Amino acid sequence: MTIKYGVLAVPLVMVALTAGASAADIDTNDDGLYSFPEMEAAFPDMGVNAFLEIDSDADGRVDDAELAQALDSGLLDPPPERTAAN
Ligand SMILES: [Ca+2]
Ligand SMILES: [Ca+2]
Numbered sequence: 001m002t003i004k005y006g007v008l009a010v011p012l013v014m015v016a017l018t019a020g021a022s023a024a025d026i027d028t029n030d031d032g033l034y035s036f037p038e039m040e041a042a043f044p045d046m047g048v049n050a051f052l053e054i055d056s057d058a059d060g061r062v063d064d065a066e067l068a069q070a071l072d073s074g075l076l077d078p079p080p081e082r083t084a085a086n
Pocket of ligand 1 (some may be wrong): 011026028029030031033034035038067
């Protein structure tokens with residue numbers, strides 16, 4: 001039985017991705033931006049006014065920087081997945 005180092009690299013990459021990537025769960029159409037429906041699905045309590053506030057450049061989409069800012073400022077609570085105590 002041989003264990004190749006190459007096999008170990010895959011889980012490490014996956015850990016790195018999942019650590020910062022509740023974002024990938026939000027972006028269901030995979031376009032790199034978070035539309036209102038995507039954000040609403042991930043943050044059911046958000047509401048349209050919060051979305052408009054989060055979308056600070058008002059392009060109708062939330063990008064990673066805007067999302068990070070919103071989480072940082074407490075405008076959004078982290079996605080339910082991350083506080084799975086429910
Ligand atoms: Ca999207
Ligand atoms: Ca935006």
